Amino acid sequence: MRIGKQMGALPDFRTLVERNQSMVFSIALRALNQREMAEDLTQEVFLSLHENLASIESEDHARNWLRRTAANRSIDEIRRLKYRRGPALDQVAEPAVDAEESDPMLMAQLRESVASLPPLSRMLTIMRFQQELEPREIAAQLDMPVATVKSRLHRTMKLLRGKLEKRAEVRKHA
């Protein structure tokens, strides 16, 4: 299955899937906070790529396309399901949590706080702190002004810190 306009510049579809599946799955999982839905969304994003391969010119192009599509579809899905708060975190099976996380409780609280954010703020946080994109890159990916990305990220950080401090207070008093 060779693909794309420039045959040499693009690996085949399977290689594209293998190289990018974790990125798409991670965006969807952190946005939807449910493994099964994240897997379904990942499949849909790649099937959509397969249908649009003729317009993909390089591997970088494919990666950006996948990231943008995963982000937009995740936002749509959150809105569709009116996910203000994700399902219980025990539904999210994460491999090697103990080995990689120094403070699992803090990590769980942070993820829960992110999952309670409005769809766009949630996606901006994922793009910034999971995908390590700069605000201008996020703006380009999500078709938003850079200033809006910066101000929303700033507000979101403030909100998340507030939530975390509130939880710490509650825990201290309990």
Add this chain to the structure above:
Amino acid sequence: MDEQDFEQQLRAALRPLEAPKGLADRIVAKAESRSRRNTRQIWVRWGALTAMLSIGTFGGLKWNEKRQASQIEARRAAEQFSIAMAITTRKVAKIQQNLVVEVPLGSSRGGQ
């Protein structure tokens, strides 16, 4: 926890995860099956289109044939009608001529 520390914790909490095992195989299999289905659908569509065009062409030819036949029929009828009219006109003219010969103009005043 300062801002940098908080951001580091957030990065750790949201870190990318490995995709489930076998996901790539499932995606590729689904894409191939969709491709095959699409190819089949294209063939079915082409088949249907060809059948419709054949039916249309055949129907059109038949209709044209019928139209031409009825035009010929109509032309023949018109010719026959005009021949019949010509014959009738000739006959009427002859009768009229005979009437004029048998009844001379002056005969109507003969009794006065």
